[in-house]
Amino acid sequence: MAEPDERLYFSLQRAAHRLRLAADRRCRAAAGVTTAQLGALFAVHDEPDITQQRLARILGLRESAVTALVTRLVAADLVTRRPHPREHRAVTLRLSDHGAATLRAAQPEIDRFNAELRALLGEPAFRQTATALHRLAHDETLTPTD
Structure with a gap:
């Protein structure tokens, strides 16, 4: 095996790309959604009546995206939009019954994928990697100022 590449950002990008392609293929087969759509569904599930602005912050995306x-x-009947009760320009999002069923359909494949990653990395390295990635994803000093 070659020496590990110490260009961390480059390695993270390559790993994320490969993992996303594999996970997208598997999530589409299991539940008919991509990992991006699944991430949004999990966020809506975790925070019923979430606003699109809050969803953008959670997903790390621009509001237009x-x-x-x-x-x-909404077109796929995975979430429903409702007027926000206090902000006339905002809407809130909730999972539809179909969206909840889609999350249930995807969960076994997500569990299998994580089990394969655990087996590949070993339990201690899996936990260390998950912890490190969580820190990187949530560290405020890395937040762009635009």
Whole structure:
């Protein structure tokens, strides 16, 4: 095996790309959705009546990208949009019955994928990697200022 590449960002990008392609293929086969759509569905599941603005922050996307994503999710009957009770320009999102069923259909494949990653990395390295990636994803000093 070759020496590990210490260009961490480059390695993260390559690994993320390969993992996303594999996970997308598997999630499409199991539940008919991509990992991006699945991430949005999990966020809506975790925070019923979430706003699109909040969803954009959670997913780390621009609001325009989330608007397009939500439009596709609504068209696929995975989420419903409702007027926000206090903000006349905002909407809230909830999972539809079909969206909840889609999450249930995807969960076994997500569990299998994680089990394969655990087996590949070993339990200690899996936990260390998950912890490190969580820190990187949530560290405020890495937040762009635009």
